[in-house]
Amino acid sequence: MGQRIAIIGTGAVGGYAGAHMAQAGEDVIFIDMWPENVAAMRSNGLRISHLRDIPEFNVPVRALHLTELQGLSKERPIDIAFVCVKSYDTAWATMLVQQYLAPGGFVVSLQNCMNEATIAAVVGWGRTLGAIASSITVDLCEPGHVRRAAGKSGAAHTVFRVGEVHGRTTDRARAVARLVALSDSTRITANLWGERWTKLVTNAMANGLSACTGLISRDLLTNDVLRHFTARLGSEAIRIGQALGYELEEVHHIDPETIARAGEGDPEARRVYDEHRLAEAAKGGAAHRPSMGQDMVKGRRTEIDFLNGYIVERGQEIGLDAPANAALTDIVRRVERGELQPDPSHILDLRLN
Template identity: 55%
Template sequence: MKKRIVIVGAGAIGGYVGGHMARAGQDVTLIDPWAEHVEYVRRHGLQLAGITEAERHSVPVNILHVGDVQALCKQPPADIAFICMKSYDTEWATLLIRPFLAPDGFVVSLQNCINEERIAALVGWGRTVGCIASLIASELHAPGHIRRTVPMGGERHTVFRVGEAHGRVSPRAEEVAELLRAVDSAKVTTNLWGERWSKLVVNSMRNGLSAATGLYGNQRDLAEGPRWLSIRLGSEAVRVGQALGFQLERMLGMEAETLARAGEGNRDALAEIVEILLEGARKRADDQRPSMAQDIAKGRRTETDFINGCVAARGHEIGVPASTHARMNELVGRVERGEVKPSAELIAGW
């Protein structure tokens, strides 16, 4: 019998993942707070697109507005609930779906940042699973329309990494990975926390920088000044993660130690990292924007406190400097509040 899957947050990631699962024949219900998006999907289905024409699909899928979530009372309980909301929405999204979980149901954090502890505080560690989405880059650019702006991972790059907090391979982690293979490549990891921090390193290099400057991904990586600042941010985040004891994974083809040394001025390391970033830009759509830059463009709150702010805070706790992250977090906050407009001039001289 098919598992009942509920996805809280049908935006760029949740909608993309849920749409492909539904397309593969899974029993999926999406829940989202954007009324126009919900109504479009009800009437016309999800419109999914990507880099190639073969990635274009129109997918009928069940969807509920958050205000109609009580309708789940008339359906079988959820076996698997994915949380695909912003980090600051984690707690209420978890509480929203908790009453509708099956007795052996569990919650999967498919989010940026590190939110498993927030979820476990509400449902318990026995009902909490983590999942990192690496190099997926999609955007909900209109109600019902989601476009992925980077190539599929496939055999070249494992996109989804599913893991338990205790680091052991479990049947349910294997089950989640198998479901996600309908979307792109997936595996079970025994290094959830190392994977989480590695993804945080990448996000901390890109999200705040693009949000503060308004630069698209390729503009950021092709210009020497922003690229160098991105590398410095990555370097600081690596050093904090290493000091915390995480086993960091390769990130976008970059070794953690090489990235750290590049940001510290090692010429050979810097040349290697620059080439990797330039190669990534050659494969990426020119209109790709990190999620926080999308938030600024749409007048929404960002996750800066959970990305650059998290690196700065954890570094402060253990005495590892992450001053560039603290400064970036402050700058993004000013942009978010409308005190200054996004501009590359804001990082001049950094």
């Protein structure tokens, strides 16, 4: 018998990766907390569509509402549980699934932010792996339907990076890599923590901005003030990550040092950064709304405290300020509470020393 897989949180990333696993014949159970999403999956399966190049497909799936998870106690246990919920739901989602894990079963964080420690606090470090979905540009546009604002990345960009927390390549890391590779390009990384912080930088540069301005990626990048603010956000996050000892990868296919210097005002670095990001804005994927922008539109809680807020906190621990990230965190919180409405003026009128 093959491995039994659970997707905890059938949102954009979990739905996208899991649907490809189900299409390939893997034994996958989809668990979600949104009743309409569960009902749509039960009635019509999971629908996956792309902006270009890739035919749409629909795959029948087994979907459970989280209140029905207790029924798994009578079934074969879970070998691999992919936790794909928002960061603020990580602890309870891991606690929920841990009692249904096989003796050798483990949990994979397929999420934004840095959630491995939260998962390990529940199931232990020995049962915790990480998987990063880089620049995947997906959204759950309606119940049971995940849409990707591009085609497949393939060799042009490695989407999934799978790693053990200790950096060694193991059979279970290979097993996870095989599963996510069913949906797009994948590699096993020995640099999980550097990859994690790199993804954190990438998200910190756009997610909160989209949430508080109401703009999609393309509009953030084509406005000079907003584009330069993305560099400032990235620069602070990169410098803190470097000080923490992380080995950073490319961010938006740019050397992180170039982004750091661009955010610090270096003219040549800014020229390179501007040229690259404006070219990116001209591509189809830049029409995508970042995930936190999607959350704001849907009235959902954002992950701002786990992205830009987390960067500020880690900087404070080592004596490095992150004023742009702190300002953005405050603005997004106020928009989320309804004290402000999403508007580009929140950033355009911002004055930082």
